[in-house]
Amino acid sequence: MEREELVQFLKGKAKELRKTALTMIYTAQSGHPGGSFSAAEIMAALYFSELNVDPKDPAKADRDRFVLSKGHVCPILYSSLILKGYMDTSEIYNLRKYGSILQGHPDMKKTPGVDISTGSLGQGISTAVGMAIGLKRDQSKARVFTLVGDGESQEGQVWEAVETAAKYELTNLVIILDKNRIQNDGFCEEIMPVQDIEAKFKAFGCDTHNINGHSIPEILDALDAIRNTTSCKPQVIVANTTKGKGVSYMEDVPSWHGMAPNEELFEQAMKEIEEGEIV
Numbered sequence: 001m002e003r004e005e006l007v008q009f010l011k012g013k014a015k016e017l018r019k020t021a022l023t024m025i026y027t028a029q030s031g032h033p034g035g036s037f038s039a040a041e042i043m044a045a046l047y048f049s050e051l052n053v054d055p056k057d058p059a060k061a062d063r064d065r066f067v068l069s070k071g072h073v074c075p076i077l078y079s080s081l082i083l084k085g086y087m088d089t090s091e092i093y094n095l096r097k098y099g100s101i102l103q104g105h106p107d108m109k110k111t112p113g114v115d116i117s118t119g120s121l122g123q124g125i126s127t128a129v130g131m132a133i134g135l136k137r138d139q140s141k142a143r144v145f146t147l148v149g150d151g152e153s154q155e156g157q158v159w160e161a162v163e164t165a166a167k168y169e170l171t172n173l174v175i176i177l178d179k180n181r182i183q184n185d186g187f188c189e190e191i192m193p194v195q196d197i198e199a200k201f202k203a204f205g206c207d208t209h210n211i212n213g214h215s216i217p218e219i220l221d222a223l224d225a226i227r228n229t230t231s232c233k234p235q236v237i238v239a240n241t242t243k244g245k246g247v248s249y250m251e252d253v254p255s256w257h258g259m260a261p262n263e264e265l266f267e268q269a270m271k272e273i274e275e276g277e278i279v
Contacts, residue, residue, distance in 0.1 A: 014044040015276075026266040030096050058113050067125070074102070104119075132173040177201075
């Protein structure tokens with residue numbers, strides 16, 4: 001696929017991901033739309049371009065691993081897995097139902113394509129580092145990608161994991177920071193400033209790539225650079241994003257961190273996503 005064709009394809013996938021995630025959350029009347037929408041372009045690029053995964057063989061040994069460290073935004077992960085073909089599209093309507101394979105946080109024992117159960121913030125990136133260490137020792141070519149929130153990055157466990165990744169020169173690890181600036185209770189800067197987070201990653205021994213996290217070309221460029229680097233350091237993408245991106249009444253509004261729309265707002269959001277053009 002030519003580059004421009006790929007960009008347009010992934011933009012379309014990001015739109016599909018937002019609509020699918022929104023339908024899930026609206027149907028369940030529960031879930032986290034804000035952080036799901038800020039990660040839509042990232043997830044589209046990973047699942048439909050970058051990751052070496054096979055929905056027909058979810059546990060193949062040489063697959064790339066993906067860890068959703070900010071596990072509460074699982075609607076965007078579930079949407080990716082459904083559109084990729086890991087499960088039937090009817091599962092869209094089962095989010096958070098009792099007994100469903102799509103629970104409020106990813107469950108590796110229930111959901112095809114989920115490599116590790118996550119939800120307690122800070123622990124996902126730690127398990128991703130452990131996976132990368134194991135794969136490196138096995139001399140596997142598989143890589144580990146983990147998506148981390150900037151609110152989550154206020155936790156010390158995150159930085160213990162990062163310095164461990166640097167110590168073991170985990171070149172098979174890619175950390176993606178979804179820097180949407182908002183957490184459950186408000187703006188990150190007001191609750192607990194993380195200071196210059198890119199500088200912190202560098203100080204902890206990582207290479208960084210600072211991008212617009214809604215720009216498919218910038219995401220692809222960063223992934224290309226990481227794939228071709230000769231550096232012995234873990235790679236970090238600092239993706240500057242907007243919480244609730246694509247829906248006017250959700251963008252940069254902390255209350256949409258974890259709230260489902262009513263019917264009127266659902267219809268408005270679906271219309272805006274369908275007709276909107278991002279970057």
